[in-house]
Amino acid sequence: MLSPSDLIHLPYTRDLTETGIAYALRSLTNTFIRAGSSPYDKLRRIVANVAVELAFRRYLSEQNIPFDVKGATPFTNPDRYDVSLGGRRCDIKSFLISYREQISEMKRNPNVLLKAPALVPSDQNAAEGHLDSDIYLFAFLSSLIAAAQEDLKKAIGAGQPHYLVHVMPDSWARPAAWTPLGALVLKSEAEEGITLELGGQVEAREMRPLEVEVPPRTRVEIQNDFYSLVYIHIKTQPGSRIGIRCSQRNELHLIGALEWGNIWVYGMNVLLTGFLTREEFNRKARPVPEGTRVFQYEKTRTKNLAVPVSELKPLHELLERIKESNQ
Structure with a gap:
């Protein structure tokens, strides 16, 4: 006992x-x-x-x-x-x-x-x-x-660490066709530039991170080796939407300001x-x-x-x- x-x-x-x-x-x-x-x-x-x-x-x-x-x-x-x-x-x-x-x-x-x-x-x-x-x-x-958003705001206000992630839907993270995503286009509606980390798989299905600087209200094209996009990490709590487009697959994914998990x-x-x-x-x-x-x-x-x-x-x-x- x-x-x-x-x-x-x-x-x-x-x-x-x-x-x-x-x-x-x-x-x-x-x-x-x-x-x-x-x-x-x-x-x-x-x-x-x-x-x-x-x-x-x-x-x-x-x-x-x-x-x-x-x-x-x-x-x-x-x-x-x-x-x-x-x-x-x-x-x-x-x-x-x-x-x-x-x-x-x-x-x-x-x-x-x-x-x-x-x-x-x-x-x-x-x-x-x-x-x-x-x-x-x-x-x-x-x-x-x-x-919860209220708890997250308190943590950030108190100088506590946080780690915000958006998990991509299955059509991006587990695509039916294992082919290159090709160039990705990102745009933020924020008034300031943001730093994102894209996490995706390359051809051999190895996970790799890619850090991206996205200027305010400007489309930026990202060259990459991804065959899937699994998550996006943002370093600061966003105040507006972020969009990501994959022209190769004709897919657009919008991430609302509250659609991130700590x-x-x-x-x-x-x-x-x-x-x-x-x-x-x-x-x-x-x-x-x-x-x-x-x-x-x-x-x-x-x-x-x-x-x-x-x-x-x-x-x-x-x-x-x-x-x-x-x-």
Whole structure:
């Protein structure tokens, strides 16, 4: 049984979010976004997941605990395994907690986490390629977000970082015909020049960024090697529309001033709870139907399996064994 003293607190630094954003954008073409859901919510969750994984790796290094990183570069699949402990895959299931009330409660009373469910999506658990000896490790990231326009304005006004992205529609990001986009024409209705980063795939489907300066109220033609255009990043909050045209495909896409998502994650604290092997988890787990309210979510988006966090094994026991076996 887990107790509050078994929880491991990790510090959060800005570069964890920066690394998570780079990963999320480069893996965007491989990211499944459910119909009707916000791509920006999904991107923030990926940023958070990557940040937790990197914080965990740093902790292992600081504690002189040997680990391997499998297939960490190039970034391709946001759901793949990276960390290997003692020769076993370590699948980190992390949960982003962004409500102030919950964050305060976790700080004031860590016992609340012990009552939370350690969730694994049923389809992921049943996917091919898993071994019973694989490790499920569960973590919680306390972090504010600034998704709403009002919150974003407050963050910018307070000098907080932000990262605004517009995810392009499938006709641009996943075109049916894999042919060059050709020259792109950009125009901003702003009174000042803006800097954009276009993220797209070249012929070999490698993601590449391209920085573009767009003067005020002037069409600018951009030569590029893109076969798809996946996202556009703007460095400052726009006050007007931006248009992009692909003459080769006779497509025009207009981006309204409010059609940008802030995917910056304002992380505060990472809490590593405990672990179970996949075999142990499956033995203890109970099904959680889609649409169930749990500590982590107002409604679960998919079917899950769950074990109470209190029934996980303390992580320090696993890490000490690995450390001793390598001495």
